[in-house]
Amino acid sequence: xxxxxxxxxxxxxxxxxxxxxxxxxxxxxxxxxxxxxxxxxxxxxxxxxxxxxxxxxxxxxxxxxxxxxxxxxxxxxxxxxxxxxxxxxxxxxxxxxxxxxxx
Numbered sequence: 001x002x003x004x005x006x007x008x009x010x011x012x013x014x015x016x017x018x019x020x021x022x023x024x025x026x027x028x029x030x031x032x033x034x035x036x037x038x039x040x041x042x043x044x045x046x047x048x049x050x051x052x053x054x055x056x057x058x059x060x061x062x063x064x065x066x067x068x069x070x071x072x073x074x075x076x077x078x079x080x081x082x083x084x085x086x087x088x089x090x091x092x093x094x095x096x097x098x099x100x101x102x103x
Contacts, residue, residue: 004021006093008023008024008097009023009024009093009094009096009097009098010022010023010024010093011089011090011093011094012090013060013064013075013078013079013087013090014078014082015070015074015075015078016074016078020064020065020066020070021064021065021066022060022063022064022065022090022093022094023063023064023065024063024094024097024098025063028062028063028064029062029063029098031062032058032059032062032063035058035062036055036058036059039098040098042055042059042095042098043095043098043099046091046095051091053076053079053080053084054076056079056084056087056091057072057075057076057079058072059091059094060075060079060087060090060094061075063094
């Protein structure tokens with residue numbers, strides 16, 4: 001796994017016992033927006049506690065730096081296995097990057 005750069009909004013998500021890098025690149029965020037709708041609305045829903053599990057898993061899926069050997073279902077299962085509290089940290093990093101961009 002590549003080293004996490006928090007200044008770029010990167011985080012990790014454990015999937016199947018392995019840490020995977022979440023990197024919110026322009027391409028990843030455009031793909032997430034195509035599926036989930038406007039990212040600002042996604043941030044607002046998250047802030048209001050209205051983010052759905054499917055939206056969380058989709059955002060993580062699109063932001064995975066490498067998807068080799070993974071399925072989208074595995075990402076969803078990782079979220080359920082770890083629980084929403086454990087997924088809050090990587091979600092905060094990604095949402096922070098969406099709002100403020102790079103330093």
